[in-house]
Structures are given as structure tokens and as C-alpha cells.
Amino acid sequence: MEEKQEEGLDLRQRKTRRQLTQALVELMEERPFQELSVTDICRRAMVHRTTFYAHFNDKQELLHYLMVQVERECIAACVPQDAPTPRQFFLTAARNALAFFKTRKGLYRACMASGADTQTRLLEDAAAEELARRLSQPPFPDALPGLDPRIAARFYVGAMLSLVRWWLLSPDPVPEAVLLDHLDRFIPHS
Known part of the structure; x- marks a missing residue:
């Protein structure tokens, strides 16, 4: 996401993205990225899967964002x-x-x-x-x-x-x- 688009996000959206990226970081330090699922990331971030997909298309897009x-x-x-x-x-x-x-x-x-x-x-x-x-x-x-x-x-x-x-x-x-x-x-x- 471009920086200007990022600035357009409200506080709740930014917080959700921060939770998802933090969960991805923690999980990647535990096991390989290829073994991670969107469900794993959502569970760690305490975010529903539909919320994840409202922000990212897949885990690769989340990794790119990170x-x-x-x-x-x-x-x-x-x-x-x-x-x-x-x-x-x-x-x-x-x-x-x-x-x-x-x-x-x-x-x-x-x-x-x-x-x-x-x-x-x-x-x-x-x-x-x-x-x-x-x-x-x-x-x-x-x-x-x-x-x-x-x-x-x-x-x-x-x-x-x-x-x-x-x-x-x-x-x-x-x-x-x-x-x-x-x-x-x-x-x-x-």
C-alpha cells in the first residue's frame, strides 16, 4: 500500500494492520513462512479471517506490506x-x-x-x-x-x-x- 493510502486509514484499521504484521513477525520467528496459514496469523493477532481479507488478499501480500x-x-x-x-x-x-x-x-x-x-x-x-x-x-x-x-x-x-x-x-x-x-x-x- 502506498504511503498516502496508508495515511488515509483510520486508527482502527492501522491497529489491525499492526496486529497482523506483529503476528506474522512472531510466527516467522517460530517456523518457516511457507508453513504459516492465514488462520495461524489471524489466531495470533486475535483478528477474524474476514477482517484479514478486508486488508490483504493473502499472506504474501501481508509479508510484502511488512x-x-x-x-x-x-x-x-x-x-x-x-x-x-x-x-x-x-x-x-x-x-x-x-x-x-x-x-x-x-x-x-x-x-x-x-x-x-x-x-x-x-x-x-x-x-x-x-x-x-x-x-x-x-x-x-x-x-x-x-x-x-x-x-x-x-x-x-x-x-x-x-x-x-x-x-x-x-x-x-x-x-x-x-x-x-x-x-x-x-x-x-x-
Whole structure:
């Protein structure tokens, strides 16, 4: 659902959608998405099936809705609004991304285990588009002349999401401070 359509929902409708998405998150952390039924989701959310179908056509549409909400939260939380230098921008974005995904570790692992990784690609695309937009604005063009913002954004987002994926799914993850120290060394001083 588009953001403007979402704003048009009344409080009761928003509450129902929140209950359904929360139920889906909880259930996905317990068992694979493919094993879940609409009945399971409704039972957990304490919502009648007809109410579910008044909001969503099926569980895939609910999953897509959930991922769009996570995407919006991720971009708002991870992309710094003001950073004095491009280097600070990237380091702050990395720190924010690690914190964001760390708090949603269960959902992220559930999405990966359930084969919902195609939905996470939507998150990657949206993050890269937002980052490319930001890289097109000052101070980036002057600080990084000749750099194509689309290429830089794809490279950075792809690298960060790969790193986050490895970190969250690793049976023996390195400490967050070690990751941030390495990122500090990887990002050149300009």
C-alpha cells in the first residue's frame, strides 16, 4: 500500500494492520513462512479471517506490506540527515544499519530462513535509491568528483547488506565494535 493510502486509514484499521504484521513477525520467528496459514496469523493477532481479507488478499501480500514498513523504518533510521563529511556520512550510516538490523535480528533471520530474501531485495533497492539521491546532493559531488552516485550507492549498500547478513547469520559473530573498526579503516579519508 502506498504511503498516502496508508495515511488515509483510520486508527482502527492501522491497529489491525499492526496486529497482523506483529503476528506474522512472531510466527516467522517460530517456523518457516511457507508453513504459516492465514488462520495461524489471524489466531495470533486475535483478528477474524474476514477482517484479514478486508486488508490483504493473502499472506504474501501481508509479508510484502511488512517488508515495505521495515524498508521505510530502515531508511529513516540508517540514512543520516546531516553529516559534516562523506566519510562521516558512511560511518554513521554503517553504525545505524548495524543497530537497526541488530534490533530486528529475529525477523531478518526468519526472512532468510523462509526464502523471503526476494522481499529483502526490495529493501536493498530502496536503500540504494535513497543513498544515490543523497550522494547527488552537496557535499558529495564536490568531495567525490566524477563519482557516479548510482554506482557508489549500489556498491555501498550491497557491501553493507552482505556484511550485515553475514554478521546476523553467523553462528559465532564478531563483536559490533570490530565491524565498526574495520569499516572505519575501509572508508578512505578524503
